[in-house]
Amino acid sequence: MSRFQASVRPYGVALRAMLVLTVGLGLLYPLVILGIGQTLFNKTANGSLVTVGDRAVGSSLIGQSFSDTDGNPLPQFFQPRPSAAGNGYDSSASGGSNFGPENADLIAAITKRKAEIAAFNNVDPASIPADALTASSSGLDPDISKEYALLQANRVAAARGIPLAQMQALVTDHIASRNLGFLGEETVNVLELNIALEQIGG
Structure with missing residues (x-):
């Protein structure tokens, strides 16, 4: 060579x-x-899309708002937890508020949310679970606790003229168990619950 x-x-x-x-x-x-x-x-590879008929209405992995054009929550739907992502559930602006537990703005926001949720659902403010008052770290959380879902059942039942027992049973049917039976908490996917709600009418 x-x-x-x-x-x-x-x-x-x-x-x-x-x-x-x-x-x-x-x-x-x-x-x-x-x-x-x-x-x-x-x-999963295609975004975990949730469809009604042939139309995609969202993803089971990303929360969305159920409110009117002015941003007011609709009483006939279960409401998600707060979102700090953009104007709410904006996947291009995913993120939390990054406020610490002693931050004055966070405390004020929680106090305001507690009063609004208590009035909207006609419940004792002390009964409102933490996930109803705080945004997730991603701002895109599609799930709420079973406690928050059951807290809203009376309001949704009244708005739709559906018996409370039927509404509570619908929530119970949509409770997802803990991962592997012991990791995390039992949750309810708000989009899937509201789709089932639309299917029973009212």
């Missing part, structure tokens, strides 16, 4: 390695992962 061949050989090896890695990791690997995702986890 000549001195010239010896000097250019490392470049040829590097070029071949780059081409192999580009095809393998930049093309084949993504296609394999895409295929696995679409085959085994189709719903």
Whole structure:
């Protein structure tokens, strides 16, 4: 092998390695992962969309507001927890308020929310759970606690003219258990609950 061949050989090896890695990791690997995702986890891979008929109405992973055009909560729907993401549940501005527990603005917001929720649901302010008063760290949380869902049942039942027992049973049917049976808390997906609510009418 000549001195010239010896000097250019490392470049040829590097070029071949780059081409192999580009095809393998930049093309084949993504296609394999895409295929696995679409085959085994189709719903999750496509955004966990929730559909009514043939129309997508949201994602089970991202919360949304149930309010009128002025931002007032609609009494005939279960309400989600507060959101600090943009104007509320804005996935392009995901994030919490980042206020500490002794922050004056956070304390004022919680006090205001407590009074508003108590009046809106006609309940004792002391009965309102923490998730109803505080935004999640992402601002996109689609779930509420079962306590908050059951607290709203009387108001939604009255707004729709549905017996309270039927409304409570609907909430109970939509309670998701703890992960692995012991991690986290029991939750209710607000979008899925409201879709079921629309299906029973009222």
